[in-house]
Amino acid sequence: MRNFFCLTAFFAVLSLLNGCKSSKNEAKEITVTWELVSNFTDVPNGFEARFNLVNNGEMTLDDKNWALFFNMSPRPILANKTPQPATVQHINGDWYKMTPNAGFSLASGKSIEVRYTGTEAIIKLTDAPMGLYFVFYDKDGKEENIVEVANFQVLPFVRKDQQLRGKDDQVPLHTAAKRYQDNLALNLLGADQLQKIVPSPVKMTAGAGTLTLDKNYTIYYGTGLENEAKLLSQKLKSVTGTDFTLKNTAPTGPAISLQTGAVSVNGVAKEAYKLDINAKGVTITGSDAAGVFYGIQSLLALVPTENYLKPAASVALGFVQVEDAPRFQFRSMHLDVSRNFQTKETVLRWLDLLAFYKINHFLLYTTEDEGWRLEIDGLPELTQVGGQRQHAPGGMADPVLHPSYGSGPKAYDDTKHGSGFYTKADFIEILKYAKERHIKVIPELNFPGHARAAIKSMEARYNRLMKEGKEKEANEYRLIDPDDKSEYLSAQAYKDNVVSVGRESTYRFYEKVVDEISKMYAEAGLKLDTFHVGGDEVAEGAWTKSPQAAQLLKENPSIKDPKNLQAYFMGKLLERLEKRNLTIHGWEEVALLKSPDGKYLPNPAFVGKKVVPYIWNNIYDLDLGNRLANAGYPVVLCNVTNFYFDLAYNNDPQEPGLYWGAFVDTRANWAFAPFDMFKTTYTTSMGQPLNFAGLEKMKPEARKNVIGLESQLWCETVKGRDMMEYYSLPKLLGFAESAWAAERSWETIENRETREKAIQTGWNRFANSLAQRELPRLAVLNGGYNYRLPLPGAIVENGQLKANIEYPGLSIRYTTDGSEPTAESPLYTAPVNVSGKVKLKSFDAAGRSSRTMSPDDVK
Structure with missing residues (x-):
């Protein structure tokens, strides 16, 4: 794939990267430091920050020969109230630059400070500038060299005014003392009290006795179950070292029997199964192949964690009968590989894990503003341009993708994650791999917003074909109105990410991509019957100064307002996709209209037309999911306060992630009442109480929706992979419980205090099960995953250390000499007298550990 660069732009940047050696060498001697000054500013929920530049080289930086480019979590920048030697400005998306003001000079051995302010407070190290690089200019103002900053430091956030988002932030700081206090609500449970299978089966009855599973057993499978038998054999070999014989016959002798039959649990037949372990062997009966597959996952879950950590020739399985079926037929995870790319190998490993926890859909987000990740026949620019990011000398005007999320100025930098795509063969392999694990991959092409990668790719195509004199072909898939002067700023701060809804080529492009993806499904032996159209976050102001949009409004006066052009687009797109017999999934906006005052209202036009909105917004429009379900739409709930894995576990500055919608931990994933979402979300992202008075509740008859x-x-x-897994684990396990397990008793308790007690009892069991069973297994399952372990809670009172942990069953190790705790450090079991610099870590049975912390780690 490295041969598919946007050649003209790439070689231009390459010449700059290899240009002027002296400035390149000198630039490496410039040290850059960034500090968050405070979030308590004159601007409500704003911030003040500063750069400090130190010139350790010989070259003098003046007011014309340099600029510093970088990415940071997108936030509007405000004009400086006091004169500064340089100006920080927003370019597009999360791309920023610092340029010198008149009279700027940074000579050898000197330093200089540049302050700036902005809106939306910063509390995470992951919000800080990243991917910094200098561009140096010659005397005529032309770029002559690009140099990545070699010496960059972000100062730690240690004060309250750096850790809270201003005076309105009511979320308590995640201190060691707060963790200790919170963890007092949990207690250690014995092995017999743990949840044996995650997610919980509908019914599980333990018997008296133990089956020893060893090489004497044969896997017998019924017609159509060869795939399931092979996968079971592979998994059992990983814990026993034994190659189990497979036979497509009736069982004889010691047997693991896989078969289909009439199975229905709680009135649900699809994906239902029964698992029976007794003295005669193991029998798994599924209503279909998927049911058998999920019975296998439960069998593998019952294998003791010790066998995963230390494989042995035999496995002891307690006698048990399991009857199980999912609460929801649609259990999905969405993965965005557009903002930062994940390799095919990472995706395959992830599909294995989704299957283990009975997740049966996978929304693969391969197109966005920042990247196009799927090869499409006939449109090579989509990956030549859209599959990579690099410095854009012409800024927003260039038909390239500029750096984002720290991807730096070079395309296909092996140390970064901005460039990459899946070939057709890669994608087909992913589809087949998922199919074997009963996972349906849903592709997404997000239009009309979030479309910058497609737009820039098709502009590159347009330019190429126009140079070849092929004007008709050049316009065939063009996506913009070239005369559009609309001004807007998207949710991710883009100014140019919305397609023209007034040109036929936009729809033609969409159909072309869908048809090419459909061919890939056919090559994988599948039929593309579900497609995700995105449809979210079109910014206010889009299309307001577009001649093509104005003409469309003139020809269709019923649209009335540019705000409604998104609904118009979805209607026209739906007509075309219906001809392909596709069920259309999309973010909630696909089912909404905007009132004149900007309020979202259910759009009755698409009810009953195979349109499925995904509802994320339960924090700004609290009852939106209820209203759409009540209006007759089939909905998928993906509430931001519960199921957004990219939102940080807590407000610790070192804990990575976003926090615009909430702080989301594993308990939030686990504690979800789908038919009454008000029961488990009580505050805004700023910790302020939510008011549900007068809001629409879900009607009983709408629950089926x-x-x-x-x-x-x-x-x-x-x-990269490690961060992807850290963000998602163990959150995925809490989500799996919410998606598969039967309704929990606490979901119907109206009294909040009584409900919270019941939730805590259930959570305590689940947290114990994570610590003692699930997490250590993840250390070795499928080669091992990079899951997160929580920091201990701790206080020191009168010279005595008291510590506890969020997942009871994890061990706590400590030191008192300032050294890093290891698996050999003293084990904390009870309050102990300490002196000196105390440090602690949590450990699990696999030897994995948390970050290091101290009782006074947060001021």
Whole structure:
């Protein structure tokens, strides 16, 4: 794929990167430091920050020969109230630059400070500038060299005014003392009290006795179950070292029997199964192949964690009978590989994990403003341009994708995650791999907003074909109105990410991509019957100064307002996709209209037309999911306060992630009442109470319209496999419980105090099960995953250390000499007298550990 660069722009940047050696070498001697000064500013919820530049080289920086480019979590920048030697300005998306003001000079051995202010307070190290690089200019103002900053430091956030988002932030700081206090509500449970299978089966009855599973057993499978038998054999070999014989016959002798039959649990037949372990062997009966597959996952879950950590020739399985079926037929996870790319191998590993926890859909988000990740026949620019990011000398006007999320100035930088795409063969392999694990991959092409990668790719195509004199072909898939002067700023701060809804080529492009993806499904032996159209976050102001949009409004006076052009677009797109017999999924906006005052209202036009909105917004429009379900739409709930894995676990500055909608931990994933969402979300992202008075509740007859749940991993701050897994684990396990397990008793308790007690009892059991069973297994399952372990809670009172942990069953190790705790450090079991610099870590049975902390780690 490295041969598919946007050649003209790439070689221009390459010449700059290899240009003027002296400035390149000198620039490496410039040290840059960034500090968050405070979030308590004159601007409500704003921030003040400063750069400090130190010139350790010989070259003098003046007011014309340099600029500093970088990415940071997108926020509007305000004009400086006091004169500064340089100006920080927003370019587009999360791309910023610092340029010198008149009279600027930074000579050898000197330093200079540049302050700036903005809106939306900063509390995370992952919000800080990243991917910094200098561009140096010659005397005529032309770029002559690009140099990445080699010496960059972000100062730690240690004060309250750096850790809270101004005076309105009511979320308590995540101190060691707060953790200790919170963890007092949990207690250690014995092995017999743990949840044996995650997610919980509908019914599980333990028997008296133990089956020893060893090489004497054969896997017998019925017709159509060869795939399931092979996968079971592979998994059992990983814990026993034994190659189990497979036979497509009736069982004889010691047997693991896989078969289909009439199975229905709680009135649900699809994906239902029964698992029986007794003295005769193991029998799994599924209503279909998927049911058998999920019975296998439950069998593998019952294998003791010790066998995963230390494989042995035999496995002891307690006698048990399990009857199980999912609460929701649609259980999905969304993965964004556009903001930061994830390799095919990472995706395949992830599909294995989704299957283990009975997740049966996978929304693969391969197009966005910042990247196009899927090869499409006939449109090579989509990956030549859209599959990579690099410095854009002409800024927004260039038909390239500029750096985002710290991807730096070079395309295909092996140390970064901005560039990459899946070939057709890669995608087909992903589809087949998912199919074997009973996971349906849903592709997404997000229009009319979030479309910058497609727009820039098709502009590159347009330019190429126009140079070749092929004007008709050049316009065939063009996506913009070239005369559009509309001004807007998207949710991710883009100014140019919305397609023209007034040109036929926009729809033609969409159909072309859908048809090419459909061919890939056919090559994988599948039929594309569900497509996600995105449809979210079109910014106010889009299309307001577009001649093409004005003509469309003139020809269709019923549209009335540019605000409604999004609904018009979805209607026209739906007509075309209906001809392909596709069920259309999309973010909630696909089912909404905007009132003149900007309020979202259910759009009755698409009810009954195979349109499925995904509802994320339960924090700004609290009852939106209820209103759409009540209006007759089949909905997927993906509430931001519960299921957004990219939102940080807490407000610790070192804990990565976003926080615009909430802080989301594993308990939030686990504690979700789908038919009464008000029961588990009580505050805004700023910790202020929510008011549900007068809001619409879900009608009992509308519950059938909730077809399922989805978890989300947006990857603005996620770089590479390890971060992806850290963000998602163990959150995925809490989500799986909400998506599969039967209704929990606390979901119907109206009294909040009584309900919270019941929730805490259930959560305590789940947290114990995470610590003692699930997490250590993840250390080795499928080669091992990079899951997160919580920091201990701790206080020191009168010289005595008291510590506890969020997941009882994890061990706590400590030191008192300032050294890093290891698995050999003293084990904390009870309050102990200490002196000196105390440090602690949590450990699990696999030897994995948390970050290091001290009782006074947060001021």
